[in-house]
Amino acid sequence: MDYAKLPRPFQGALHVTPDEFTLEATRLIVHADKVSFEFSGADGNNGPFDVSGSAQKTGNGTFLAQSVEPKYKTSIACPVGTIEFLVVDIRDDEAGEAEYDQCRVEGVWREPTEQWAFSGTLRAFISVR
Incomplete structure (x- = not known):
């Protein structure tokens, strides 16, 4: 990773396994020591949601965000x-x-009783002026 080019923003669709909801990286910003993210999605039970946060780099090279709570459009x-x-x-x-730069992302979203793997190849975020 070329740290001189960081931070770098990306966006794109993510594949979720098991396929229980949709997930899109509306913005994922890669820093040297963290990954900031804004995701949007929808599930069959509660509808559309947004989730955002910052995942800090761990000792084993992964990035971890704790206390992640999706915000649904409904109050649940x-x-x-x-x-x-x-x-x-x-x-x-x-x-x-x-x-035309890309960012390959793989991860796991864990909740107390369930977990989902997600992955995707995101494209560079280009702001519209």
Whole structure:
């Protein structure tokens, strides 16, 4: 990872296993010592939700966010969980075009009684002016 280019923002769809809800990285910012994230999604039980936070780098090279609580559009009680990013791998575009850079992400979202793996290849976040 080229730390001189950090922080770097990315966005894109994430695949969830088991396939019980949708998840999109509306913004994932990779820093040298943490990963900041904003996810949106929807599940069949409670509908659309947003979740955001900051995952700190751990001693084993992963990034861990504790006390993660999704915010649903409806007022329901949500379990508090953790999100761990197991892989955060930035791939620079071979031609040097930053807007074509990608970030491979793999992780696990854990709640007290369930967990889901998520993964995806995100594209560089380009702001619209």
